[in-house]
Amino acid sequence: MDETLLRSLTPGVLAILVRRGADFAAAEDAVQEALVEALRVWPRDSSPDAPGGERVRDPKGWLVAVAWRKFLDATRADAARRRREDLVAVEPPPGPASGLDDTLWLYFLCAHPSLTPPSAVALTLRAVGGLTTRQIAQAYLVPEATMAQRISRAKRTVAAAGPLPAEGARPGDVGTVLRVLYLVFNEGYSGDVDLAAEAIRLTRQLAAAVDHPEVAGLLALMLLHHARRAARTASDGSLVPLAEQDRRRWDTDVIAEGIAILQAALARDRLGEYQAQAAIAALHADAPSAEETDWVQIVEWYDELLALTGSPVVRLNRAVAVCEADGPRAGLAALAALDDDTAGSADSPGGSRPLPRRDAVAAYLHERDGNLATAARLYAEAARLAPDLAERDHLTRQAARLNARLKG
Template identity: 65%
Template sequence: MIDADPLAEVELRELVPAVIGVLVGRGADFATAEDAVQDALIEALRTWPEDPPRDRRGWLVTVAWRKFLDIIRAEDSRTRREERVVAAALAAPVTSAEPGAHGARNADDTLDLYFLCAHPRLRPASAVALTLRAVGGLTTKQIAEAYMVPEATMAQRISRAKATIAGRRLDRPGDLSSVLTTLYLVFNEGHSGETDLVAEAIRLTRRLGTMTDSAEVDGLLALMLLHHARRAARFDSAGRLIALADQDRKVWDRRLIGEGIGILQAALARDHLGEYQAQAAIAALHADAQHVDDTDWVQIAQWYDELLRLRDTPIVRLNRAVAVGEADGPAAGLAELRGLDEDLPRYFAVEAHLRERSGDLETAARLYARAAERAASLAERDHLNRQAARTRSGREPR
């Protein structure tokens, strides 16, 4: 950690996109500039605790530029590009007074990087890794630890991602929906090791919101905050998953819920509805209920109708079946399931829940057990097996 202060490390991460932008503006290609800034970042993490610079941004620009020159000088053949870049370096002293050191250009550089790292040619996992490095300022080691893979494996993934977008210019307009998808993927990875990807996704989405005029960015931020507010209630002391209906709502973070609802209301008032705003509205209705019995399932079902108009996918229809089953009765929910593919994730868990509500405990127990066999995680498998055992015994949900 820098200066033993987590805020200082966050500040360092926030400088990374701007420094990459400075190097690219001087003629460096993105891939080499990003490597050089990462080298400078590692040096900063090593030296700043004992000798912190007064001008952190200027220090990073200076060291990253030197690293960049070292990289291109180490190449076997000298190219015209190198001669041009070195000439530019001689003509422009390295200081913090770069174009974009203050003002809009700095933000533009960072926004360009968001779009580049979420390029449609990249696979989702590669886009996430590159975003965490180039925009988030995380080191390859930190990203590898978060995903619990060897550092060499993550380095190869990032190298392939940079090779895929080699030569792509940092210019807009870009695909904002791809950026939002990438950030939501980061958020859903959760917490592994010392790097909290949930907090990182929220930080990057907040930052994106300051650089764009988009109700959907605000919608995604609201959705993240509302989900994150329930985090402390999702597992018990033994590490077992707790379903939403069974969570202790006194543990929910009401400050985050209030902030999320406020951001969502402002976004909806702009009358440019998008899928993240609709999802956030559903999350807000859950968060607003003081007890599970207070949940406004009719409104939730209506919001799923809106979401279907925006993004008609089997997963949305599956989740809508749950809402309809709660609003209009289990028979109506089961009717919504007809026509959906049984191979959908959580299909049998949803059917089991609706069968249980209809009073068919024997079928529900069998379906819970079948859902457990297809669970995506050990925690989910354990939860579904416990549901199956509870239903076989005829016990009511907690």
């Protein structure tokens, strides 16, 4: 049984059921039941040479048929059976519902205009990306229970939104879809679910279908980051900071493609946040070594990005760039200004939460400024707050390295 295949087919099966009229929550339940059935009855090896079992020749069609039957069974048992009888009286044959990729169509559905952007992103990560509620909660820096309620409300909102657009139309907003794809890529790039390649595939399809410079900007950004993936971790799984990466391991063909896409987007003179981020990534990718990075121009692009977003995370990253361009004291001043502006802010109704990576950035700036004791303390604190094991281990090593120097 190829569980990776099942994972890749799930969004398309879910999209087909929703297109046929199933409400979102009921469709998702039916698809999950079909997946359980597949795990039970499909042979472990569905290749043509599989011993002891017949090959499943149309896995997607099989899942659609079983999921639709599960949905019909549940619907007929429901108190609203009569209202839905006209909808489900004739069962259409399994298979794709339109020429547009089912998964991409489902992204647009999850970006339904009735949803707020955060709810649309959360629903898509759950329904299309297959992430757990816990993983999505971590991406949003909110408690898991809060995210579970948000996803449930989003499903109800989509179900109550009324008729979907005509065949071939897209129900959602491109900007929201881009935010969804960006979060999916980031989860796949640094989290415990590998969705980066899928995010790139879908963004390529979106770029082919939608003439928008920000779509191209996002695709360029993904490619430029993905090109460095092989150099991001050492053989023991530990993180390798950008400045220490072996640039010979970067994929130069992917970098060239990303830069070409970015240049074409920038030429349209409709700057957006993804193009600005891609420009920063391109400057890193274009530098022969860390020492030759054009930090002055990177600071300028961070200024553009900050004007577009006002994001405290952008200001945090800008403080590092300012340090590299103008020295650690300038970087610490930029960080202090950020701290003043964000003091007492709250990221959720449940209360204020620390800005991700703030202590790690502060530790780096203090180390560059020669204040090793403060840097070691901040590295240790950052390790305590790190969202994953690899980052926690990296920050712990940094703290240990500085403490050893202090004792020596």
